[in-house]
Amino acid sequence: MVTSQRNPIRTRERILRAARREFVAKGFAGARVDVIARAASVNKRMLYHYFNNKEGLYRATLYEGMATNLDLVASALADPDELLPFLFARVAKRADGIRLLQWEALAAGDRKPIAEDERRKAWVEATERIRDAQRARRLHPDLDAEHLVLALMALSIFPQAFPQLTHIVTGLRLADAEFQQRQARFLRRLGMHLRPPAARTTAPAGKEKQR
Numbered sequence: 001m002v003t004s005q006r007n008p009i010r011t012r013e014r015i016l017r018a019a020r021r022e023f024v025a026k027g028f029a030g031a032r033v034d035v036i037a038r039a040a041s042v043n044k045r046m047l048y049h050y051f052n053n054k055e056g057l058y059r060a061t062l063y064e065g066m067a068t069n070l071d072l073v074a075s076a077l078a079d080p081d082e083l084l085p086f087l088f089a090r091v092a093k094r095a096d097g098i099r100l101l102q103w104e105a106l107a108a109g110d111r112k113p114i115a116e117d118e119r120r121k122a123w124v125e126a127t128e129r130i131r132d133a134q135r136a137r138r139l140h141p142d143l144d145a146e147h148l149v150l151a152l153m154a155l156s157i158f159p160q161a162f163p164q165l166t167h168i169v170t171g172l173r174l175a176d177a178e179f180q181q182r183q184a185r186f187l188r189r190l191g192m193h194l195r196p197p198a199a200r201t202t203a204p205a206g207k208e209k210q211r
Contacts, residue, residue, distance in 0.1 A: 018040040020061045089184075137196055
């Protein structure tokens with residue numbers, strides 16, 4: 001077993017990779033620190049040296065997701081016609097993050113989620129981006145900004161979180177090209193209806209025909 005501290009950065013990264021695999025596979029409650037330590041080729045004392053305890057290790061794995069969420073909010077498109085397809089495409093690359101959320105929902109109950117305050121930052125910023133778009137008349141101002149963020153998350157995440165229901169409803173698999181094309185087309189058309197009525201009538205002519 002490797003326990004050398006010659007390269008603490010690589011050791012820490014190795015522990016985090018092993019921890020993420022374990023948390024994705026079993027959730028926070030089911031994950032075992034000794035399994036993570038063996039997979040990372042360190043002893044548990046070394047793991048605790050870097051992360052203090054199991055919750056500290058879980059928090060560290062979540063921070064990667066927080067950074068990704070903040071990047072997603074910052075890079076989200078202002079055009080509502082393209083916003084949902086953009087989010088759907090980005091979420092499709094984050095299957096591990098969705099699995100972590102599923103495990104958390106199953107186990108947390110009414111308890112406060114780990115790192116809740118830190119994780120809220122991305123969603124507060126997303127809500128402000130929605131309000132900015134409403135003030136600019138790109139999104140309908142009557143829509144509650146926080147609930148619109150929830151709706152956007154649901155539309156983006158649901159097929160990834162519940163691929164079996166996606167198949168039952170559409171007859172297609174998540175990875176099927178036909179499903180991907182139909183979903184993108186649906187999300188674009190839905191995005192058009194998020195605009196205020198006046199903005200819809202002034203959209204460039206023939207825009208939908210080009211898609």
